[in-house]
Amino acid sequence: MIEAQRLTKRYPDATAVDGVSFTIRPGIVTGFLGPNGAGKSTTMRMIMGLDRPTAGTVTVNGTSYARFRAPLGEVGALLDAKAVHRGRSAENHLLSLAATHGIARRRVHDVIEATGLSTVARKRVGTFSLGMGQRLGIAAALLGDPQTLILDEPVNGLDPEGVLWVRTLLRGLAAEGRTVFLSSHLMSEMALTADHLVILGRGRVIVDAPTREVVGRAQKAAVQVTTPMGAELERVLLRHPGVSVVVIDRGILEVTGIDAPRIAAAASVEGIVLHGLAPVHVSLEEAYMQLTADAVEYRSSSDLTDRVDSTDPARPDPSGPVSHDRTTGGSR
Incomplete structure (x- = not known):
């Protein structure tokens, strides 16, 4: 179990983590999310004793x-897969x-095999691809057979088979009663892996809830309707106050402001054929974007073609220099 109480980290020019409190429980996979600069990496570094809390x-x-x-027998961590002597195998x-903790050579061979490194075990780390470096970082985290795992972007650079392997591994470790805490920017993968989410925004916790609940909070009150008579149905539904209809594709409408039974009733009265009625489901990515909309520190500018128009004399000549936004800041 990992417990943070009013955890704070201030720098001379900024507060990276601002009074963060959470409990990461054993037996489930907890995802750690937030925009760049939200304080995720700093929080993980404080857990690992690499940064001292203010x-x-x-x-x-x-x-x-x-x-x-x-410590290797208590906490296994992958914070930076590149933090390895590149000249070593x-x-x-x-x-x-292993030598620092008296861990048996057999255990080293076990984690090498478990992480798919057997064929490259004696190659220099400097020759590894990003994905193989990630596997080595995970092997190091597993080396002491710890009860707690802290992984920062563990699937970064992995191919689909590797991503599936990490997902299966982490869910299996959680099922054994271990504490698993991981960050990732891959929302689709986090939705499949994490049971619970802690989301930071500008150094503060903005969500601490089960994944299903996080998605449920952002759920649209909308119905997707499949019908060969889309135009007719749209005209009928728009007679109802507060109803809006968006044509998603030919024969597919997204309707808000009225529930499925009332849509079916209105269609029946007018003799409109319906092939399907289904609630519109929101993805974790959509829910995350809604929740963090006001917490994004590094935001990209609009398309340059929208901002630079040669037909508008009040705008700069597109052949001249164009200044770009700073969008490269990383998590502290």
Whole structure:
């Protein structure tokens, strides 16, 4: 279990984490989300004792990370897959970590096999692809057979087979009663992997709830209607006050302001054939975008073609220099 109480990290020019409190429980996968600059990486670094909090506390199983005598057996972490000696082989990297904790050589071979590194175990890490580097980072996190795992973007660079492997691995570890805490920008994957979500915005917790509840909060009160008589149905429904109709595709309408039974009744009265009525489901990505709309620190500008029009004399000459927004900031 990971517990943060009023966790705060201030820098001279900014507050990266501002009074964050949460509990990451064992037995489930908890996803950690937020826009770039929201404070996710800083929070993970404070959990791991790499950054000292300005205020507040964070513990793993009731103890601060710095107090663990054999931390690899308590917490496995992947915060930066590139933080490896590039001249070492994958096997020697893991053996050096194992030696610091008296971990048996057999365990090193086990995690190499489990993470799919057997064929490259004796190759230098500097020759690895991004995906193989991620697998090595996960192998290091698993080395001490810890009860708690903290993974920052573990599927970054992995192919579809690798992504599925990570998903299956993490859900399996959670099913064993372990604490699994991971961040990712891949919303579709997080929706399949995480049971619970903690979402940060501008250094503060804006959501701490089960994944289904997060999606449910953003659910549209809309009905998707399939009919070969779309134009006729649209005219009928728009007679009702407060109803709006959007044509999604030929024969498919998205209707708001009226529920499915009333749509069916109105269509029946007018002799309109319906092939289907279904609620419109919101994805985790859509829910996330709604929840963090006011918390995005690094926002891209609109398309340059929208901002620079050669037919408008009040606008700059498109052949001249164009200044770009700064959009490259990362999470602190």
